[in-house]
Amino acid sequence: xxxxxxxxxxxxxxxxxxxxxxxxxxxxxxxxxxxxxxxxxxxxxxxxxxxxxxxxxxxxxxxxxxxxxxxxxxxxxxxxxxxxxxxxxxxxxxxxxxxxxxxxxxxxxxxxxxxxxxxxxxxxxxxxxxxxxxxxxxxxxxxxxxxxxxxxxxxxxxxxxxxxxxxxxxxxxxxxxxxxxxxxxxxxxxxxxxxxxxxxxxxxxxxxxxxxxxxxxxxxxxxxxxxxxxxxxxxxxxxxxxxxxxxxxxxxxxxxxxxxxxxxxxxxxxxxxxxxxxxxxxxxxxxxxxxxxxxxxxxxxxxxxxxxxxxxxxxxxxxxxxxxxxxxxxxxxxxxxxxxxxxxxxxxxxx
Amino acid sequence: xxxxxxxxxxxxxxxxxxxxxxxxxxxxxxxxxxxxxxxxxxxxxxxxxxxxxxxxxxxxxxxxxxxxxxxxxxxxxxxxxxxxxxxxxxxxxxxxxxxxxxxxxxxxxxxxxxxxxxxxxxxxxxxxxxxxxxxxxxxxxxxxxxxxxxxxxxxxxxxxxxxxxxxxxxxxxxxxxxxxxxxxxxxxxxxxxxxxxxxxxxxxxxxxxxxxxxxxxxxxxxxxxxxxxxxxxxxxxxxxxxxx
Numbered sequence: 001x002x003x004x005x006x007x008x009x010x011x012x013x014x015x016x017x018x019x020x021x022x023x024x025x026x027x028x029x030x031x032x033x034x035x036x037x038x039x040x041x042x043x044x045x046x047x048x049x050x051x052x053x054x055x056x057x058x059x060x061x062x063x064x065x066x067x068x069x070x071x072x073x074x075x076x077x078x079x080x081x082x083x084x085x086x087x088x089x090x091x092x093x094x095x096x097x098x099x100x101x102x103x104x105x106x107x108x109x110x111x112x113x114x115x116x117x118x119x120x121x122x123x124x125x126x127x128x129x130x131x132x133x134x135x136x137x138x139x140x141x142x143x144x145x146x147x148x149x150x151x152x153x154x155x156x157x158x159x160x161x162x163x164x165x166x167x168x169x170x171x172x173x174x175x176x177x178x179x180x181x182x183x184x185x186x187x188x189x190x191x192x193x194x195x196x197x198x199x200x201x202x203x204x205x206x207x208x209x210x211x212x213x214x215x216x217x218x219x220x221x222x223x224x225x226x227x228x229x230x231x232x233x234x235x236x237x238x239x240x241x242x243x244x245x246x247x248x249x250x251x252x253x254x255x256x257x258x259x260x261x262x263x264x265x266x267x268x269x270x271x272x273x274x275x276x277x278x279x280x281x282x283x284x285x286x287x288x289x290x291x292x293x294x295x296x297x298x299x300x301x302x303x304x305x306x307x308x309x310x311x312x313x314x315x316x317x318x319x320x321x322x323x324x325x326x327x328x329x330x331x332x333x334x335x336x337x338x339x340x341x342x343x344x345x346x347x348x349x350x351x
Numbered sequence: 352x353x354x355x356x357x358x359x360x361x362x363x364x365x366x367x368x369x370x371x372x373x374x375x376x377x378x379x380x381x382x383x384x385x386x387x388x389x390x391x392x393x394x395x396x397x398x399x400x401x402x403x404x405x406x407x408x409x410x411x412x413x414x415x416x417x418x419x420x421x422x423x424x425x426x427x428x429x430x431x432x433x434x435x436x437x438x439x440x441x442x443x444x445x446x447x448x449x450x451x452x453x454x455x456x457x458x459x460x461x462x463x464x465x466x467x468x469x470x471x472x473x474x475x476x477x478x479x480x481x482x483x484x485x486x487x488x489x490x491x492x493x494x495x496x497x498x499x500x501x502x503x504x505x506x507x508x509x510x511x512x513x514x515x516x517x518x519x520x521x522x523x524x525x526x527x528x529x530x531x532x533x534x535x536x537x538x539x540x541x542x543x544x545x546x547x548x549x550x551x552x553x554x555x556x557x558x559x560x561x562x563x564x565x566x567x568x569x570x571x572x573x574x575x576x577x578x579x580x581x582x583x584x585x586x587x588x589x590x591x592x593x594x595x
Contacts, residue, residue, distance in 0.1 A: 105530060112447040141414070152434070
């Protein structure tokens with residue numbers, strides 16, 4: 001077996017060789033090894049923790065090819081299908097049409113963004129992936145649980161009705177906490193994916209749910225006009241119902257993604273985003289809009305511009321977040337000590 | 352109810368007891384405010400001054416939401432700062448769909464003629480049962496005339512359904528009222544009495560079918576001044592010139 005290269009820190013020591021401790025053995029191959037007799041025979045010996053072996057888990061110093069499995073490999077694999085920047089949350093307001101300059105009618109869905117704010121950022125180091133948590137809507141404080149009230153207090157953000165996460169490709173896609181996203185986050189003409197919960201149809205039969213043909217109205221048919229018929233072969237086929245057999249059951253009410261919808265119109269004043277085509281779900285449902293993963297994202301200059309505008313509209317977001325965090329820590333301490341009543345009284349007197 | 356006589360105050364013992372009870376209750380309520388203990392300065396303000404509010408609280412002015420308890424000795428279980436909301440688009444524009452319709456109609460129907468022709472408030476508006484003629488930009492400019500079976504009102508997406516017989520074959524066509532391809536809509540013939548249905552689907556049945564309406568169109572065309580140009584819109588009922 002090929003001899004192992006000394007670790008980086010050991011190699012550095014060998015060059016300088018400024019170590020003059022008699023209790024530490026310095027040789028050409030192995031440096032900084034204490035004079036203790038715990039040696040193996042097979043691969044040389046090391047006093048390091050066996051779990052810190054450089055070959056273990058294919059660390060960079062091992063000189064092996066990059067692993068094709070594991071969290072890092074998974075993130076790299078999914079990078080090209082992860083949007084560069086975050087998406088937004090919107091409410092479906094209804095369906096209408098728009099005419100382009102050539103007079104062509106395009107059916108469209110009107111979505112409204114209400115108080116869409118960045119609530120948190122998830123990082124590779126802390127959470128294992130890059131993502132932006134976005135909230136929308138509003139909620140009375142009395143309807144929010146105490147843990148969530150504390151969460152929003154720490155962010156310096158008013159309680160949100162809905163929260164959702166948007167994975168982004170890297171750190172560049174993250175946004176500071178507390179900034180508000182407006183419809184001009186999207187470029188007119190770009191493509192987006194719309195994710196929403198489709199309309200629920202309740203318990204539906206085979207004809208409606210799976211498009212079964214049903215049975216004849218006559219020819220001796222008796223009370224079996226819309227039933228699914230047989231559910232499998234008999235003896236020889238196993239006399240059993242195979243897994244995954246399409247049967248009556250709950251229909252709809254599931255997450256539906258509509259890909260590659262073109263953005264037709266954005267309006268910051270009314271907060272609307274108009275997309276070409278239809279989005280799943282009833283009016284008033286929450287829709288996650290993000291850059292389409294199967295189309296090229298908008299040009300970098302536009303992405304940079306949208307980001308700059310978003311940050312410019314809220315110039316003191318950093319100071320606000322910082323002060324909210326400090327206040328949260330102090331208030332947390334007061335809550336622990338049971339003295340939060342004093343803060344409430346004092347705030348009431350101040351305001 | 353037993354009332355107390357002013358002349359004989361002790362005539363009704365029940366009333367006397369009731370007054371006593373009420374007086375006692377009143378006293379019990381007011382009592383804490385009269386005791387010596389509360390007159391002394393409580394220790395609470397000192398404690399509060401020892402731990403002043405975080406500067407951010409005074410800066411951003413959040414509201415405090417206190418979660419209360421039934422325990423009188425500890426009225427507040429806990430409290431959280433609730434920060435002010437950002438401006439809400441939903442509040443400034445509660446009817447986003449309607450405002451979209453209005454904005455698109457402004458763009459597509461500058462003169463307002465299309466809107467007026469199918470407005471519910473306009474007494475001269477076209478109604479189901481009338482015979483209408485639609486001129487389109489496409490199809491070589493050949494107008495299509497037919498009896499209006501229904502008006503599907505949907506803001507900028509409002510559409511009308513016309514039915515006619517072309518070489519003895521019944522034909523129905525939907526037209527989008529605000530489409531730029533629809534150059535003009537004219538009322539050819541008005542139904543003498545208003546239809547008592549919004550959608551005249553019964554007119555598809557042979558018994559009620561109007562058949563070909565070309566004779567009505569011809570008669571209407573004869574009444575118009577044939578020497579005037581198209582753009583003048585004689586009769587005043589059409590929406591010629593509604594095109595942007």
